Amino acid sequence: MTQINTTQPSVYQHDWLMRLGPLRLRVPRRVVTVNLLLLIGLAGIMLASLIMGDFKISVMQTVRALLGQGEKSHLILINEIRLPRVITGLVTGFGLGLAGTMLQTLARNRLATPEVLGINEGGTLAIIVIITVSTSSLFGLWWVAPIGSALTAAVLILLGGGRVGSQGYRLLIIGLGLTALLRSINELIISRQNLMHASALYTWTLGSLATGNEKVNIPVSIGMLMILPLCLLCTRWLNLMRFDEEVAIPLGLPKRGARLLVIVCVVVMAGLSVGAAGPIAFVALAAPILSSRLLGPSHVPMLTSAWTGSVLVLTADTLGRLIAYPQELPVGVVCSVLGGPFLLWVVLRQQVNR
Amino acid sequence: MQLNVTDLYASYTANNPILKGVSMTAKPGQVTIIVGPNGCGKSTLLRNIARLHRPDSGKITLDDQDIWQLKPRQAAHRLSLLPQSPVAPEGMTVMNLVQFGRHPHQGLFQQWSDQDQLAVTEALELTHLSNLAYRRLDQLSGGQRQRCWLAMTLAQQTPLMLLDEPTSMLDLGHQVEVLNLVRKIASAGDRAFVIVLHDLIAAAQYADQLITMRDGKIVQTGHPRDIITPELIKDLYDVDVRILTSPDNQTPIIVARQEALV
Numbered sequence: 001m002t003q004i005n006t007t008q009p010s011v012y013q014h015d016w017l018m019r020l021g022p023l024r025l026r027v028p029r030r031v032v033t034v035n036l037l038l039l040i041g042l043a044g045i046m047l048a049s050l051i052m053g054d055f056k057i058s059v060m061q062t063v064r065a066l067l068g069q070g071e072k073s074h075l076i077l078i079n080e081i082r083l084p085r086v087i088t089g090l091v092t093g094f095g096l097g098l099a100g101t102m103l104q105t106l107a108r109n110r111l112a113t114p115e116v117l118g119i120n121e122g123g124t125l126a127i128i129v130i131i132t133v134s135t136s137s138l139f140g141l142w143w144v145a146p147i148g149s150a151l152t153a154a155v156l157i158l159l160g161g162g163r164v165g166s167q168g169y170r171l172l173i174i175g176l177g178l179t180a181l182l183r184s185i186n187e188l189i190i191s192r193q194n195l196m197h198a199s200a201l202y203t204w205t206l207g208s209l210a211t212g213n214e215k216v217n218i219p220v221s222i223g224m225l226m227i228l229p230l231c232l233l234c235t236r237w238l239n240l241m242r243f244d245e246e247v248a249i250p251l252g253l254p255k256r257g258a259r260l261l262v263i264v265c266v267v268v269m270a271g272l273s274v275g276a277a278g279p280i281a282f283v284a285l286a287a288p289i290l291s292s293r294l295l296g297p298s299h300v301p302m303l304t305s306a307w308t309g310s311v312l313v314l315t316a317d318t319l320g321r322l323i324a325y326p327q328e329l330p331v332g333v334v335c336s337v338l339g340g341p342f343l344l345w346v347v348l349r350q351q352v353n354r
Numbered sequence: 355m356q357l358n359v360t361d362l363y364a365s366y367t368a369n370n371p372i373l374k375g376v377s378m379t380a381k382p383g384q385v386t387i388i389v390g391p392n393g394c395g396k397s398t399l400l401r402n403i404a405r406l407h408r409p410d411s412g413k414i415t416l417d418d419q420d421i422w423q424l425k426p427r428q429a430a431h432r433l434s435l436l437p438q439s440p441v442a443p444e445g446m447t448v449m450n451l452v453q454f455g456r457h458p459h460q461g462l463f464q465q466w467s468d469q470d471q472l473a474v475t476e477a478l479e480l481t482h483l484s485n486l487a488y489r490r491l492d493q494l495s496g497g498q499r500q501r502c503w504l505a506m507t508l509a510q511q512t513p514l515m516l517l518d519e520p521t522s523m524l525d526l527g528h529q530v531e532v533l534n535l536v537r538k539i540a541s542a543g544d545r546a547f548v549i550v551l552h553d554l555i556a557a558a559q560y561a562d563q564l565i566t567m568r569d570g571k572i573v574q575t576g577h578p579r580d581i582i583t584p585e586l587i588k589d590l591y592d593v594d595v596r597i598l599t600s601p602d603n604q605t606p607i608i609v610a611r612q613e614a615l616v
Binding site (some may be wrong): 008009010011012015017022023024025026232233235236239240242243244245246247249250251252253254255296297298 | 401404405406425426427429430431433434435437438440441442443444445446447449450453454455457458460461462463464465466467471474475478479484487488510516
C-alpha cells in the first residue's frame, strides 16, 4: 500500500476520520463545531422560553423542575404548561428546516421551499376543511396536514409533468400559482365562519405555538423520527443534486427514485410541522440558507438545517411574547415580519449571482 | 472494458431522429475521437453512452453488458463523463469538487477510504492542481477550472471515460497539456477514452481511432492516417482542404484551401 504523504492536499487536514469496525466515517471538524454551537444555542433558547412568562421562576428552579424536582406548582408550570409549547416549537422548526433544505436542493433554487410551493398551504387547507365539516377541535388533527401536503405535492408534480425546469423555475412558478389558489380557498372558508371560530382558525393559519400540547407533540415527534432515517438516506443524493444532470447521473444519481424519495420526505416533514403549529413562514427558507453559510459548500446541511429551524422558531416565538407583552404575537407573524426582508435579500442575491 | 455501440437510433422529438443507426467500438488503451459538423449527433451519441438520454433502439454494451441494464451506481463504476461547460455549486474548492469523483465508490457508512485519498491525490497531481487544492473554483481561470473537472472524472477511476469537448475552453498550451495527459493515461492500457472534439488537427494528432459523423450517421472510422482525405473532409464539412503531414509523426494536418477562405 502506498503511503499517504501528509504534505499533499488531503481531507485529513479538515476532517476527522473514524473507523468503527467496517464503518469509515468522515466528520468535518467544521460540522462538529457548528452543530455543537447550534445545540448549545438551542438549549439556551429553550431554557429562556421556559423561564419567560407571567409567573416568575428562576433558572435553577426551571432546571430542577425539568428533572422532576422542586415545588409541585413549578413542576406543573414547567412540565405541563410551558414545556409542551417549547417542544412544539422544537419539532416544528426541525421539520421545516429539514424539508426546506431538501426541497431547495432538489429544485436547485433557494426560493423553492414548502411554503412557497404550496405544500404548507395544502396541509393548512386540509385541516381547515376537516375542522369546518366535522366541527372537531384543532388539536387532534395533526395527521390531516401531511395528507393535504401530499395531495398538493402530487398536483404540483402532475402540473409540472415531473420536471423541475431550469434552476427550478418551472416548479417554482407552478408552486406560486398553487399557493395563491390554496390560500384564497383557505381565506374563503375562514370568511364563512362565525367571528369567534374564524379568529381561532385565522390565528392558527398564521402559525402559532400556543396550541402546542402533548397530544400533538408525541405523535408528530414519532412521525418525524420515523421519516428521519429516510431523509438522512437522501443526503448523498442531495449532495449530487446540486450539480447539473450531466454531472450527477454519471456519478451514480438514480434521478427518478431519488427525487421521489426526497419529495416524500419533504411532504411528511413539512406536513407534520404544519399539523403541529400551522404553516409558519420563513423558517424553511432561512434555515437552509443560514446553515449552509455556517457549514460551507462541501455538502448539503441536513441536521444542521433542522436545528437551525428549531432555533429560529423558538427565537421568533420568544420575541413574539416579548414584543407585545403582556399579549403575544403568534410565532408565524414574527416570522413573516422577519421573513419579508430576508426573502428580498435572497432574491436580490440570486440576481447578482446570475 | 470494451464499449460496443450497435445500430443506435436516438431522438429528442418524435420523427426527428438525431442518431440514425450508429455503430462503434472503443477498446481499452485506445483514444477514440469523434468529429463532425455541428448538429451531427456526436454529443447525443456521448449522452446516450453516458446514460443521460435513452436511445430509441440499438444496443450499448460494456463487455457484453447492456449499460441501460446497470444500476446507476454500477454504471458510475464503469464510465465517467466530463460534460461540456459544467457548473459547480457556489463556493466549492478544487478539493471539494475532485472528491465528488469518489462518490460512487462511497456509501452511507463508507465515507472515505485510503483508496479514495489515493485516487484524489493522484488526480490532482496528474492535472497539476495539487498547489491549488484549497482554492475556490470561482477564483480560477477557465482553463484551470476545466482541469479540475477533468481531475474529478479521473478520480472516479472508471475503465471508460467520456469527454465532451474537453479542450473547448482552453488555450493552445492547456489544450496540448490535457490531450497529452489523456494519451499518457490511455497508453497505460486499462482505460478507454471516447472524446468529442471540434478541433480536427488535434483530433488527427491524438486519436487512435477517428470516428467521423454527419447527419446522425458515421461516415468513416479508422486511424486518422488511413482515413483523412480531402474527399472525406469535403463530405463532412463541405469545405475544400489540403492535407499536409506533420513532420514529427506523419499525422495529417488539415488546412482549408485558399479558395475556400474567400
